Amino acid sequence: MKILVIDGQGGRLGRKLLENIRKTCPDAEITAVGTNSIATENMMNSNCANHLATGENAVIVACRTARVIIGPFGIATADAMMGEISPAMANAVASSAAYRILIPMNLCNTYVAGVTSGSAAILEDAMQHLRKIVDGGKGS
Numbered sequence: 001m002k003i004l005v006i007d008g009q010g011g012r013l014g015r016k017l018l019e020n021i022r023k024t025c026p027d028a029e030i031t032a033v034g035t036n037s038i039a040t041e042n043m044m045n046s047n048c049a050n051h052l053a054t055g056e057n058a059v060i061v062a063c064r065t066a067r068v069i070i071g072p073f074g075i076a077t078a079d080a081m082m083g084e085i086s087p088a089m090a091n092a093v094a095s096s097a098a099y100r101i102l103i104p105m106n107l108c109n110t111y112v113a114g115v116t117s118g119s120a121a122i123l124e125d126a127m128q129h130l131r132k133i134v135d136g137g138k139g140s
Helices: 012-024 037-044 056-065 087-095 120-134
Strands: 002-007 029-034 051-054 068-072 099-103
Touching (some): 002 037, 012 029, 012 037, 012 068, 029 037, 029 056, 051 056
Parallel strands (some): 002 029, 002 068, 068 099
């Protein structure tokens, strides 16, 4: 199973996702792409990704072969994350044939109704959903 984690800014969410994905899906082939070098470095420090890359073209290329894309909601929104997500990156995520698991965040002038600040339950829910997909179940 090819799983793509995309994160930006400081890469803290990406690192948490990588650590949880590795526990949830130990045999997965995980690629981590940071929108900047700091995010990539932070994700690299998790020692959970099989492959690492940085930048717009890396996001575009990785989206072509991923089975699952996971990251903050902003990865599918042009100009999100204080401009780190280019329209080309958002389009690559949104138009990919991969299944997307997007973590809602109330940041950067976007309010996602129903999302409480810092809810660990969101990450837990994302991992349960990923496990269903990896085990062959359909996403809802």
